[in-house]
Amino acid sequence: MHAGNLYRMEQAAPLSDSTIDRLREISHWVSSVLDLDQLLELIIETATRMMRAKASSLLLLDRKSGKLRFKVATGEKGDEVRRFEVNLGQGIAGYVAQKGEPLLIPDVTKDARWYKKISESTGFQTRSIACVPMRVEDETIGVVEIIDKEDGSPIGREDMKLLTVFADLASMAISNARKIDRFKRENEDLKQELQDRYRIIGESAGLRKVISDALKVANSKTTTLIQGESGTGKELLARLIHRAGPRKNQPMIVLNCAALPETLLEAELFGYERGAFTGATSRKIGKVELADGGTLFLDEIGEMTPGMQAKLLRVIQEGMFYRVGGTTPIKVDVRFLSATNRDIAKEVSEGRFREDLFYRLNVVQIHMPALRERKEDIPLLAHYFLERFQKERGLHGMKISPEAMRRMKRYDWPGNVRELANAVERAVVMGNGIEIRPEDLPIAVEGLARAGSEVGLTLKEAVDNFKKDFIRLNLRHTGGNRSHAARLMGIQRTYLSRMLTKYGIRDA
Ligand SMILES: Nc1ncnc2c1ncn2[C@@H]1O[C@H](COP(=O)(O)OP(=O)(O)O)[C@@H](O)[C@H]1O
Ligand SMILES: [Mg+2]
Structure with missing residues (x-):
């Protein structure tokens, strides 16, 4: 589209070779310079120089607030001008941004749309203005305007054409920069996600x-x-x-x-x-x-x-x-x-x-x-997976009950970290959403005879640990049927109930 514009201009009004060279040069910048501010300034300054305008500016439209803000303003009062904001529909820039059509005003004093405040405030004499919209994908994103020619001659149709080319270049630069920005952000997000996914957890x-x-x-x-x-x-x-x-x-x-x-x-x-x-x-x-x-x-x-x-x-x-x-x-x-x-x-x-x-x-x-050779990594890994699987489901705040953690540390994990990850994921999905309980862990109570037999426990504690595990195992086996479980263990159902209360075992 832009190359086309250049081409049409060559046909319509024979521009000097040097003009065309300058435009080519800018086209090149548009695709290579990555600092948008710098690039827009370059485009506007070149436009000013080529058209011998007294001043020119580029305003960007902020859709949310409906305001146009000066991004670039050249000319002797440029710095002051930049402080102004223009509402959509207000003044000539506001009008062009709203209608999305170019406008050439030979004498602003005769035009009702003229927004005098900026001229009055800066003391910049203005007679004629040419203003052209910038568009990205059919949406007006701002305007480019020039004010008066240095030699006092009127702004003409050829100037309008040239200004349109500059507006197109600026649009393209902005559109490119926004795309690059988006890609960069997406790329960062993806990288972060990958990094998280490939983190190796463990301190052993x-x-x-x-x-x-x-x-x-x-x-x-x-x-x-x-x-x-x-x-x-x-x-x-x-x-x-x-x-x-x-x-x-x-x-x-x-x-x-x-x-x-x-x-x-x-x-x-x-x-x-x-x-x-x-x-x-x-x-x-x-x-x-x-x-x-x-x-x-x-x-x-x-x-x-x-x-x-x-x-x-x-x-x-x-x-x-x-x-x-x-x-x-x-x-x-x-x-x-x-x-x-x-x-x-x-x-x-x-x-x-x-x-x-x-x-x-x-x-x-x-x-x-193997994971059983570095059991000290189990709590770190369990919490890491708990966080990860909660996050995936939009949950948070779940804990791991001390008993569940003890059981995880005692278990041998023949499937290693993968099995641990699966166990935690299952517990997040199937559990009560508050904490991971022992019964949420699909861990076969392996090495039951050794359960709870750690140095440092009293015999009574070790026996209690064993009893707890043994009762849970039988309850799980019978699908929670207490009478059946009691029968299997050769004890009275009432005695089982007392043990459940004593050890704080809820239904397995
Ligand atoms: N130290 C660790 N920290 C975090 N995740 C781990 C760790 N070790 C293994 N995993 C996870 O466990 C699963 C199995 O790991 P993987 O590398 O495929 O094991 P292998 O290739 O030895 O079978 C993967 O989902 C992996 O992300
Ligand atoms: Mg593998």
């Missing part, structure tokens, strides 16, 4: 060691193998390594090697050319290629078949590969991270995993400790 010595090791390898391209039980946070750690290193602005691509049979895995990893096999109707870019410049995280690497292991080894060694059905070698620069919950060294010694690939992947090995 075991976890700290793992994080410090991860940060050490982050800065190099060192291939790193993360070992640990399922749900311990191996992928989270891989993300930390990626984010803390020089590739952080490139993608980290994740491929789960256990999820796919060999032929599909190969296509996922390397991509394929059109017609490589039936159903390959168009070229597909594989994950190795997508990760170029960044990181490829191979999850559950221990599940990879020997055939795939050989192909993977080649990419890691040579830094290049072929798409399936392709003949051109493709070079990539990829950092490889992998994870497994298997004991790969054992897999190697038993011949199920290639030794050469193992050594390539295992340049550095990091072991994620």
